[in-house]
Amino acid sequence: MTDGDMTSADTPRIAIIGAGPAGIRAAETLVEAGLRVTLIDEAALPGGQIYRQPPPTLRRPAKALYGFEAGKAEALHSSFARLRSAIDYRPETLVWGARDNRLLLSSRAGNTEIAFDKLILATGAMDRIAPVAGWTQPGVYSLGGAQVVLKHQACLIGKRPIFAGTGPLLYLIAWQYLRAGSRPAAVLDTGSFAGQLRALPRLARQPRTLLKGLYFTAALRAKGIPVLYSALPARIDARDDNLVLTYTRNGRSHEIAGDAVALGSGLKPETQLAEILGCAFDFHSPSRSYLPRCDRMGRSSLATTYIAGDTGGIRGADAAEAGGALAALAVLEDLGRSVPEVRKRQLLTHMRRAEIFRSGLELAFAYPAPAIAGLADDTVLCRCENVTIGDLRAAIPQWNITEMNRLKAITRCGMGRCQGRVCGSAAMEVLASETHAPIESVGRLRGQIPLKPVVGSNFETKAAS
Amino acid sequence: MTDIVQYDVCIIGGGLVGCSAALHLTRAGQSVVLVERDSVGAHASGVNFGGVRRHGRNALELPLSLRSLDIWRNMAALVGNDCEFMPCGHLKVARNEAEMSVLEQWRGFGAQHGIDVELHNGAKLRQRFPWLSAQIYGASFCPGDGHANPRLAAPAFALRARAEGAVIIEGDGADVIEDAQGGFEVTLMSGKRLRASVLVNAAGAWGRTIAARYGDDAPVNAVAPQMFVSEPVPYFIDAVLGMVCGGLYLRQIPRGNVIFGGGRGTLSPDQRSSWPSDRVFAETVGLAGEIIPQLRNLAIIRSWTGVEGNCDDGLPVVGSSPRRQGLYHAFGFSGHGFQMAPAVGAVLSELITRGATPTDISALSPQRFADAKSGLVMAESEI
Numbered sequence A: 001m002t003d004g005d006m007t008s009a010d011t012p013r014i015a016i017i018g019a020g021p022a023g024i025r026a027a028e029t030l031v032e033a034g035l036r037v038t039l040i041d042e043a044a045l046p047g048g049q050i051y052r053q054p055p056p057t058l059r060r061p062a063k064a065l066y067g068f069e070a071g072k073a074e075a076l077h078s079s080f081a082r083l084r085s086a087i088d089y090r091p092e093t094l095v096w097g098a099r100d101n102r103l104l105l106s107s108r109a110g111n112t113e114i115a116f117d118k119l120i121l122a123t124g125a126m127d128r129i130a131p132v133a134g135w136t137q138p139g140v141y142s143l144g145g146a147q148v149v150l151k152h153q154a155c156l157i158g159k160r161p162i163f164a165g166t167g168p169l170l171y172l173i174a175w176q177y178l179r180a181g182s183r184p185a186a187v188l189d190t191g192s193f194a195g196q197l198r199a200l201p202r203l204a205r206q207p208r209t210l211l212k213g214l215y216f217t218a219a220l221r222a223k224g225i226p227v228l229y230s231a232l233p234a235r236i237d238a239r240d241d242n243l244v245l246t247y248t249r250n251g252r253s254h255e256i257a258g259d260a261v262a263l264g265s266g267l268k269p270e271t272q273l274a275e276i277l278g279c280a281f282d283f284h285s286p287s288r289s290y291l292p293r294c295d296r297m298g299r300s301s302l303a304t305t306y307i308a309g310d311t312g313g314i315r316g317a318d319a320a321e322a323g324g325a326l327a328a329l330a331v332l333e334d335l336g337r338s339v340p341e342v343r344k345r346q347l348l349t350h351m352r353r354a355e356i357f358r359s360g361l362e363l364a365f366a367y368p369a370p371a372i373a374g375l376a377d378d379t380v381l382c383r384c385e386n387v388t389i390g391d392l393r394a395a396i397p398q399w400n401i402t403e404m405n406r407l408k409a410i411t412r413c414g415m416g417r418c419q420g421r422v423c424g425s426a427a428m429e430v431l432a433s434e435t436h437a438p439i440e441s442v443g444r445l446r447g448q449i450p451l452k453p454v455v456g457s458n459f460e461t462k463a464a465s
Numbered sequence B: 001m002t003d004i005v006q007y008d009v010c011i012i013g014g015g016l017v018g019c020s021a022a023l024h025l026t027r028a029g030q031s032v033v034l035v036e037r038d039s040v041g042a043h044a045s046g047v048n049f050g051g052v053r054r055h056g057r058n059a060l061e062l063p064l065s066l067r068s069l070d071i072w073r074n075m076a077a078l079v080g081n082d083c084e085f086m087p088c089g090h091l092k093v094a095r096n097e098a099e100m101s102v103l104e105q106w107r108g109f110g111a112q113h114g115i116d117v118e119l120h121n122g123a124k125l126r127q128r129f130p131w132l133s134a135q136i137y138g139a140s141f142c143p144g145d146g147h148a149n150p151r152l153a154a155p156a157f158a159l160r161a162r163a164e165g166a167v168i169i170e171g172d173g174a175d176v177i178e179d180a181q182g183g184f185e186v187t188l189m190s191g192k193r194l195r196a197s198v199l200v201n202a203a204g205a206w207g208r209t210i211a212a213r214y215g216d217d218a219p220v221n222a223v224a225p226q227m228f229v230s231e232p233v234p235y236f237i238d239a240v241l242g243m244v245c246g247g248l249y250l251r252q253i254p255r256g257n258v259i260f261g262g263g264r265g266t267l268s269p270d271q272r273s274s275w276p277s278d279r280v281f282a283e284t285v286g287l288a289g290e291i292i293p294q295l296r297n298l299a300i301i302r303s304w305t306g307v308e309g310n311c312d313d314g315l316p317v318v319g320s321s322p323r324r325q326g327l328y329h330a331f332g333f334s335g336h337g338f339q340m341a342p343a344v345g346a347v348l349s350e351l352i353t354r355g356a357t358p359t360d361i362s363a364l365s366p367q368r369f370a371d372a373k374s375g376l377v378m379a380e381s382e383i
């Protein structure tokens, strides 16, 4: 026995996955309470998606990187800097699986594992894609990807990119491109203007965020960039040196040309770890997806596991910070420690407001389910395995398929590198519409280990931890 | 009270064995109901390695295995889908002289059954299979064996059987089995009741409980073999690979993914499900990279397991119950059932409708455990 083998009651082993706003605030709250945490993130630098940091060689002023959010970004990064020496921080480390109270880690040094008594999942979200014919060709990016290259690598996907899809990030990122010297060809939102109006009362619960959204639209329009609602992308074709996006609007077909396309229809929580650990999930109708069940403070159905930030549903960065702190308070409560009640109440109030705001976003920027049901047969749905919507439409009646994992088994849709993280939402829509079944009845793709590809030689020798 | 529907045959279990039996029995004119508590092919039959080999098999199951290969070759004609069967041949590798002598010995068995294998070593081996590690001492190659897609097979048999008149019930398991009017009455979890003159126990790893109900105990226990798949790379592994020592079995599909297995995962406490063990990764992925060095740099994209019934003597339990007339067993396939199931269905159909089968399955009979001293024949756990 070594000194490190103290019983877990004395020094509970707490692991946090994700060093975004949620994970950092959770770590900070626990450190303040005198606990030691392990904070693991795939990325090289802390910050998560919104406050992603470029590598040192591409460093730029916070204002240039984060715009209106520069203050918050700097606050989070400096909180992290203060925490750094008090925590066991593992950057560039992928959590590729979990079982019972163990996390399986993979890094350049090889694979290793750690044990935990309490786990906070702050794994964030990724782009949610609504495919269109031609979306897999060069020059077409996911919306979040378009932002990552800009923030992280100071590159643009194009000089005249088309932004298509829906969600607040569509406008934000188009505006960031505009500011970075690109001239977006158009911003095409699948959501309707009426939907955005209907959502206004709820969005007004976070007036600052609402105003920013309006500002981006106004700023884009002021530069003569078309911003259109109810524009449903139909296909993307390469023509000469351009990508031409064909879309329908009010029953008529239109074309717009650009040199790149960024596509995104909101975000999708990264819930695979919750799933692999065995957390219960519930269907969440506004986002048409399954989400891990958790209480207001982030307690999942498992006594060991807590959910914070976008992992539990897309509520944005401010709510992620609050949710991270709340999940940490839940951990403290469950460990029998005292928690600051006033702070807890403030955070809960914040979360309630964020919840209403989120329902507003879901109303304003709904996932374009009907558009997916109407896509042409030759549209590739699963790009890892090159499965088209037509392949699914043929297989579903032929094999009498009613459930997502059977759809995957028969057609390979969702069976590739990404495990259906990209195509899963759209595949659920296709299966539901082809079988005339409610979306929740088709189930969801099961997550499997390794969550993301891990190179074979990493398994050969276990790295010392 | 609901009406109890009467069938000629009730099959419990919708794995490949049960689905194959359903198709063959329906074709033989029987009215058939198949009961599957999950969905057809959801367990071992749908998640296995997909190896279709005679090579290296216990001689006692070779007759069944040979007959099954004939069916695999004509799968499209039988079920309307070739289930991606690829007869690329099976290569069993030896790491030393002792293992090589096992292969030499098997060559003799094979020859008796009309199977000609090629033994290779040295430069000739590396010329023929340049992707093999130089560590490999020698190998035996069995042309005609190959692999298929397990995800398609059981559903394909079930669809065909249904199209030809079988009743396939999914999502409802057999709860209680009772004797009724010379036959059987089966009450499902949903409360629904069925009657049949003949009962087929094709419940895979769970078949032992049903058999034990009639005193036909067999030493079949659940295990959870573990599988892996890599990202796709251009096709280069042009044979299914196995090792004399067990340890690793591996194939590549034309789409490019390398699928391999070895080691065992963890069973759930109720043995109804299983999951991969991360501890097996190091061993099996490491071994794959040792045998085929090019695999060392490939990314592993998924691992999974399935629940298989392993019999102590490594042979399945196939045949009529020694104790209860009208009861037939076909379970405990010990890692070999994917290859053999197509023929098992045909054999069961012959036993049930004609009382006899031309395929020699005498060594697989449940009778072998009735006399405790008949003992173990030969242990072979490799898939």
Ligand SMILES: Cc1cc2nc3c(=O)[nH]c(=O)nc-3n(C[C@H](O)[C@H](O)[C@H](O)COP(=O)(O)OP(=O)(O)OC[C@H]3O[C@@H](n4cnc5c(N)ncnc54)[C@H](O)[C@@H]3O)c2cc1C
Residues within 6 Å of the ligand: A017, A018, A019, A020, A021, A022, A023, A040, A041, A042, A043, A047, A048, A049, A050, A051, A093, A094, A095, A096, A122, A123, A124, A125, A126, A127, A143, A144, A145, A147, A148, A169, A172, A267, A270, A308, A309, A310, A311, A316, A317, A318, A320, A451
């Ligand atoms: C591409 C992208 C761009 C975005 N840009 C903005 C924006 O500009 N403005 C805005 O308001 N919102 C943006 N969002 C929304 C954003 O998700 C939230 O605002 C906020 O970042 C959520 O914080 P979080 O802490 O919940 O998760 P995140 O910030 O997403 O942090 C999660 C962290 O977990 C890590 N992680 C996940 N899985 C694993 C694993 N298995 N192993 C190890 N590490 C793991 C990730 O590397 C990541 O650093 C963006 C989202 C995405 C996906």
Ligand SMILES: Cc1cc2nc3c(=O)[nH]c(=O)nc-3n(C[C@H](O)[C@H](O)[C@H](O)COP(=O)(O)OP(=O)(O)OC[C@H]3O[C@@H](n4cnc5c(N)ncnc54)[C@H](O)[C@@H]3O)c2cc1C
Residues within 6 Å of the ligand: B012, B013, B014, B015, B016, B017, B018, B035, B036, B037, B038, B039, B040, B041, B042, B043, B044, B045, B046, B047, B048, B049, B050, B051, B052, B053, B172, B173, B174, B175, B202, B203, B204, B205, B206, B207, B224, B225, B226, B227, B261, B305, B306, B307, B308, B330, B331, B332, B333, B334, B335, B336, B337, B338, B339, B340, B341, B383
């Ligand atoms: C990972 C793995 C790799 C393998 N590789 C190979 C290989 O390469 N080659 C090969 O030949 N074999 C292989 N095998 C073995 C092969 O998969 C099995 O022997 C074969 O699939 C067994 O078929 P089955 O129909 O008997 O069982 P199963 O497919 O398990 O089907 C039995 C079915 O019975 C159902 N059932 C059980 N009890 C009840 C009840 N009370 N009521 C209703 N339904 C019930 C179950 O739900 C199940 O679906 C492998 C097995 C595994 C797990």
